[in-house]
Amino acid sequence: MSQTTSTGAKSGAKHGAAEAAERWLHMYYQMLQIRFFEDQVNDLYRTARMPGLAHLYSGEEAVAVGVCAALRRDDYITSTHRGHGHCLAKGARVDRMFAELLGKESGYCKGKGGSMHIADQDTGNLGANAIVGGSAGIATGAAFSSRWRKSDQVTVCFFGEGALGQGMLYEVMNMASLWKLPIIYVCENNLYNEYTHFSETTAGNLAERAKAFAIPAEEIDGQDARAVFAAAERMVARARTGEGPSFMVANTYRYHGHHVGDISRSYYRPPEEEGFWKTQRDPIELLGDWLVSEQVADTDQLADLRQKAKSDVEAGVQFGLSAPFPAESEVTQDVYA
């Protein structure tokens, strides 16, 4: 099943007008793909065809897509429990993603990982970790390995603002700065630690925390894919040339609940707030409007991309639904080498 519109995102170094246009359109397509993917996941859950511990990335698409557009295929990422967007942005296929979420043999992890545990080493995705902040050390170790091997690979460690409560993050940032490791810590601040506003759990300024370790930090509008991409490019360049780690705070918003079953949310956040972000700050709409106003694309082209993303995702979910479950013998496979 084909699902990529172009290879424009394979290098963040392209700056010609045509190449830039190709990249923006690819990013637009990827964001749509993630949005439709998550809509399908929500639907699978509501119709009881999928178990419930899925955490949707809708609303946050510009962060994963903007960052991964600045990465090469052989660069590494680590992901989180809210990781579908990271996987797709790094190049995972929607059909094998659905197969994994539905527990099928053809899933990325043979159906043994599920929504919160997808790894795809072929695209540099070292894996999603469902322990909050659990990837911080592993991502730092991956960056350590590329520097050790004299490779110029860069590692991106995605985590939510809730992970700022975990001590390990600060331990490894200290070391990454000391050892000038090629890593970018990307904090996706979607405002809520599960069901609690981050301001109730997090003291001080988020970006200042990195600066204490002499790590340059930038706070970015995480709904603006182009701004995310531009910051990621700066940080990737710094990492690739051996200057060390960076820290990005991407301010964004989670459209759905903490997980698909979190439906009644008004006790912890007002519907008006959700409405504001969805109507005024939607990352896909923002990029689409810009593409049209800058005449990078017309509305027909964008509608075509929307239709293509939608049908690719629908084909992917059908693939996942009809795919076979793992053989019984798989239950004891791959515990050890």
Add this chain to the structure above:
Amino acid sequence: MRTITYRDALREAIAEEMRRNDRVYIMGEDIAGYGGTYAVTKGLFEEFGEKRVKDTPLAEEIIIGTAIGSAIGGLRPIAELMTMNFSLLASDLIINSAAKFRYMFGGQPSIPMVIRMPGGGGAQRGAQHSQMLESMFAHIPGLKLVMPATPYDAKGMLKSAIRDEDPILFVEHELLYSVKGEVPDEGEEYTVPLNRGIVRREGKDVTLVTFSRMMHICLQAAEELAKEGIEAEVIDLRSIRPIDLDLVLESLRKTNRVVVAEEGWKYYGTGQGIAALIYEHGFDWLDAPIGHVTGKDVPMPYSKSLEQLALPARNDVIAAVKAIVPQPAGAR
């Protein structure tokens, strides 16, 4: 053959594997210039330099997290934790990531990582520095856990562990570092497998199943028992996960009696796990209930006299054997 210490055997294993494979590196707290809290890594920094002998901040999560990530990234890390007690700080990474990634991610990736750390008491380090916590990790599928008792095994098993593709917990003992034993001459290549126990002493009356430092205490107890006409067979498990159960059952079929002896605590621990396996697979050969020698069910006390009371000793082993072995004719 020559006689060297357990500490030197470990150092030789690390150095030989680092010379053999340039992807092998070691990191930990105070292991470079200082040479390690127990002097295991002394001299390695001078030979291999700071790229391959790395001091870390005092943060166990860094050591284990970096080890896992760099192993996925193609390196072969040896992570030294100053003591097993500190592994608790990194236990999330060991249990939730290192042990699970291969299975959870459908066969990707390999994590060829060795975590070296001493456990156990006896040196008056107090309650937080004297624990034998292997059972917590041996419980976890996806991990391997070995506890060599002799310099020969320390070297041979560490070399095997460094070459292995799975995450391995390599549990040493503070009171074993200065123990001497025969080891093949330098340059004489050998390894010891990670899944085989060994019979240290043959006997027909009872089987002592043990590991790590407790193995030496069992050997002493067996010598005492022999003077009274009781011949104990001593099995050094060497590996806790996987366990060489066949070797234990083979011995049981000969002796029909078993005492499991360990330094750790009694309840829900390694020894009870071993005893349960023996009951499950060897019940028909047992002529008596399985004896169990353990440390006292208390946090380790500091005071020397109390610590000695809390640790299992030769006489505890002898008493446990006599409780299930009929007294030889002529013995009192």
